[in-house]
Amino acid sequence: MSAVKKSLVVEQLRRNQMIELLAQGKRMDGRGLLDYRAIKIETGIIPKASGSAKVTIGDTQVIAGVKVETGTPFPDTPDQGLLIVNAELLPLSSPYAEPGPPDEGVIELARVVDRGIRESQMIDVSQLVIKEGEKVYAVFADVSILNTDGNLFDTTSYAVVAALLSAKYTKYEMVDGKLRPTEVKEALPLRTIPVSVTIAKIGDSIVVDPTDEEEAVMDARLTLTTDSNGNICAGQKGEPGTFSFDQMLSGADTSRMKGQEIRNLLKEATGYTG
Amino acid sequence: MPDIRRKYVIPGELIAEGNYRPVANVLRVGEKYYSTRVGMAEVGHEGVRVIPLSGPYIPRVDDLVVGKVVDYSAFAWEVDINSCFFAFLPAQSVFGRDYSPAEDSLTSKFAVGDMLAAKIFAFDRTRDPLLGLAGPGLGRIPRGEIVKITPTKVPRLIGKRGSMIRTIEMATNCRLTIGQNGVVVINGSPDGVLMSLKAIKLVEEEAHTADLTQKVQALLGQRGATA
Numbered sequence: 001m002s003a004v005k006k007s008l009v010v011e012q013l014r015r016n017q018m019i020e021l022l023a024q025g026k027r028m029d030g031r032g033l034l035d036y037r038a039i040k041i042e043t044g045i046i047p048k049a050s051g052s053a054k055v056t057i058g059d060t061q062v063i064a065g066v067k068v069e070t071g072t073p074f075p076d077t078p079d080q081g082l083l084i085v086n087a088e089l090l091p092l093s094s095p096y097a098e099p100g101p102p103d104e105g106v107i108e109l110a111r112v113v114d115r116g117i118r119e120s121q122m123i124d125v126s127q128l129v130i131k132e133g134e135k136v137y138a139v140f141a142d143v144s145i146l147n148t149d150g151n152l153f154d155t156t157s158y159a160v161v162a163a164l165l166s167a168k169y170t171k172y173e174m175v176d177g178k179l180r181p182t183e184v185k186e187a188l189p190l191r192t193i194p195v196s197v198t199i200a201k202i203g204d205s206i207v208v209d210p211t212d213e214e215e216a217v218m219d220a221r222l223t224l225t226t227d228s229n230g231n232i233c234a235g236q237k238g239e240p241g242t243f244s245f246d247q248m249l250s251g252a253d254t255s256r257m258k259g260q261e262i263r264n265l266l267k268e269a270t271g272y273t274g
Numbered sequence: 275m276p277d278i279r280r281k282y283v284i285p286g287e288l289i290a291e292g293n294y295r296p297v298a299n300v301l302r303v304g305e306k307y308y309s310t311r312v313g314m315a316e317v318g319h320e321g322v323r324v325i326p327l328s329g330p331y332i333p334r335v336d337d338l339v340v341g342k343v344v345d346y347s348a349f350a351w352e353v354d355i356n357s358c359f360f361a362f363l364p365a366q367s368v369f370g371r372d373y374s375p376a377e378d379s380l381t382s383k384f385a386v387g388d389m390l391a392a393k394i395f396a397f398d399r400t401r402d403p404l405l406g407l408a409g410p411g412l413g414r415i416p417r418g419e420i421v422k423i424t425p426t427k428v429p430r431l432i433g434k435r436g437s438m439i440r441t442i443e444m445a446t447n448c449r450l451t452i453g454q455n456g457v458v459v460i461n462g463s464p465d466g467v468l469m470s471l472k473a474i475k476l477v478e479e480e481a482h483t484a485d486l487t488q489k490v491q492a493l494l495g496q497r498g499a500t501a
Contacts, residue, residue, distance in 0.1 A: 009344045009354070011420060012387040 007096055008216040015217050022205040029211065034254060036209040039262065041158060041269035043166040051167025051188075053270075055159040057209065059149035064141060064159035068169035068188070070130065070179055071138035081128020082138035085114035087145065087156055094148035094212075110143070112236045113157045113196070116225035117141075120194035120233040122164065127189040131174055139164070139188065150211035153223045153236075157196040158266065164188060165270040190274055192227040194234075195262045197255035199224075201241055206251065208258060222248075224255035228263065232256075278318035283309035295321030313426075314482060327482060331357040331425035331455040333403040337394045340415070340453030341405070343384050348375040351384055353392070353405060356422060356455040363392060363405040389415040389459065391451055415451070418459040419467050421474055425456035427481040431474065438477065438487055445494035446470045469494060 010018075018028055025033060037058030046052035049065040056062075071082060087110035091099045102110075117123070128137040141160045145152060171184040200210040200218040210218060219241025225234040232252060237243070243251065267273070283289055289300065289307045296302045299311040300322050309315055313326040333339070333355065341353035341361060351363040366373045368383050384390060390413060395406035407413055423431065431452055432439050439450055446469040448462030460470045473490050480486060 009342060009387055011342050011389050012385070013389055013415070013418060013420060015387060 008212060010213055010216045014213070018214070018217060019203040019205075022202055022207070027207065028213065033205060033207045034258070036258070036262075037211075039158070039265055041162050041265060043162055043270050049163075049167075050169045051163040051165075053159045053162035053166065054146075055155050055162060057151055057155045057158075058211065059147055060151055060155045061146040062143060062152070062155045062159045063146055064143045064156070064163040066160075066163040066167045067140045067142070068167065069138050069140065070135055070172055073129070073133065073136045077125075078133035079129055080125040081123070081136040083114070083118060083123055083125065083141070084138065085117065085141045085143070085160060086110050087113065087143040089145045089148070092147075093145045097148070106145075108236070108238070109152055109156055112153055112223055112234075113143070113160055115236070116157055116194045116196045116223075116234045117160060117164070118234075120192055120225060120227040122161070122190055122192055122194050122227075124189040124191050130172055130179065135172075135174065135179060137169065137172075139167075148212060150213070150215045151198055151209045153198045154196050154209065157194070157225070158262065161193060161195070162266055162270055165190065165193070165266065165272040190272075192229070193263050193266055193272070194225050194227050195259040195266070196223050196225040196234075197258045197262075198222070199251050199254060201243060201247070206247060206254075208254060222251050224252060226256050226259040230256045230260070278316055280314055280316050282313070283315040283324060284312050285310055287315075289315045289324070290317045290322050297321040297323035299324035299326060326426050328424050329426050331355065333357060333359060333361070333394045333397045334454070335394050335397055337454040338391065338412075338452075339394060339405070339455040340389060340391050340420075340451060340457035340459055341455070343386050343388045343390065345386065346380045346384075348380075351380060353390070355403070355405075356425065356453075356457050357403075359397075359402050361392075361394070361403040361405050363390075363407070367395070367406050367408070384414060389418075389420065391415055391453070391459075411451070415459055418451070418461040419471070421458045421460065421471060423456045423458060423474060423478045424481075425454070427478050428452060428454055428456055430481040430486060431458070431477045433487060438490065441487060441490055442470055442473045442494065445491075446473070 040056040043053045045054050046065045050068045051066040054063045087106055089097045089106045091097050143156050167188050168185045171182045172179045173182055199206050199208050199222050201220040202218050221238040223236045224232050227233050287309050291306050301308045301310050307322045309324045311324050311326040313324045315324045339355045341355040343351050344354045345352040349365050353361045355361045369378045392405040395404045397403035446466040448460050448466040448470045451459040460467050
C-alpha cells in the first residue's frame, strides 16, 4: 500500500463547518467570498530567460520563464509566430504531487493558461515573423509550480503574463538565407493583458481564489479570462457540479471586476504601460 | 534523590558514559551513549533516553489515536493517523465476525472524510498498523473542532496523570479528545473552544519549558476573569 494519497481528503467536520460559514458569507481563513489572498508579483528573477516572474497568491507559489527562440512556423499559419505554454508540478510542491509524467490536472492547467493568452491575442504573433513560411520567433513559456495551496490556474496565468510583459528578446536578421542574431533587444509585440479569474461553487456559495481545502470540497469550478477591454476571451469549467444561469452571469461580472484590479497589479509590478 | 540529569542535545552529541540501558533515540557505542535526535536527554536509573522536540507519530499498540478515513476497500477502511503509516480498520472489527462484503456496506458505518477515535490494535513496523474500536468513547466523532499538534508534545498536553488536560477542560468547560498521534478534538461552546485552542497552542509552543501547568492556568485564569 502506498503511503501517498492522490488528493486531499477534507474531514467531514471541516467540510460542514466550511459550508456553514459560507452560508453566512464568511470563509475559513477570514476572507470575504470575493476576496483574493495577498498577491505578490516579482519579475526578472531568472537572469538567463528572456522574461520571468514569480507569483505568490497566499501559499501558492509559481515561477514562470519565457524564452524567445527562432523556429519554423506551422504549415497552416506561415505568417504567425509560435506561442507554447507548458506547466510542471514539482514533486516538492505538494504532498500529493508525484514525479513522472504530468497528470491530467497539470495538462489542463497548461492548456487553460495557454488558451487565455492565445485567445485574448495578447501577443501579436503576426509581428513575430522573420521570413514568412520559413522562420518565425517562437515564444516558450515554461512554468514550475513551487508550492500548492489552491488556485493554480490564476497563479500560473499571472506568472506567465507577468513574464511576457517584462520579456525582452534578441532580434534576428536573415543574411544569405541564414539567421544571425543582432544587438537589438525588443519587448514582445503585446496588445492586451489577459487576466484569468477562477471561481468555485461550494454548496450554494460562489467564491473566488479557492484554497486547496476549498478546491477539495468544491462542486464546480469556472475559470474566465478577460482582456483589457473587459471582453471574456476564454473559459474553462471543471468538476461535475453545475452553475445556474444567474451564477454564470455574476461569475462573468466578477471576472471583469477582479480582472481589472489584478490587471493594475500586473502593470504596477512589470512597469508595463501599454 | 531520584537524580535525573537533563540536557538539550543534538544528533551525535555524547549524552553519558557508563553502564545504562538505552531507552529511546539513543545510540550506544561501547560505554558511550549518543543522541540520534534533537531534543531533551534524560539520564536516570531507568536508563538513557532522548525526548525529541519534533518528529512523526510512530504507532504503539494500545495508543488512542484520532484518524481520518481516507479510503476503503471491500474489507477495511484506510485511516490517516497523522503518521508516516496509514492505518487499517478491518471491517470485521466493526461488523463482527460474520462480516460479508456482499451484505454489509462499509460506507454505512464510516464514509471517506469521517473522523474517528480508535485504538492501535496491532503494529510491528513490518505491516501497516491495525485499528480497533473496542472500548469506551471509541468510534465516529460526530462534531468538534480538530487541532493538530506535534505528536511528541502530546504527553505535555495530557500532563502528569492528566493534570494539564483536566486544567484546560475545567477552565473552558470543553471536552478534549487527545490522540497520541497529535490530533485533538475539542467539543464545547464556541468561546470555550477558542480558549482551549489558545491553551493548546501555548502548550505546543512552550512544551519544553518548566512550570507549564502554571502558565496555562495563568492564561486561562486571566481570560476567564476578563471574559
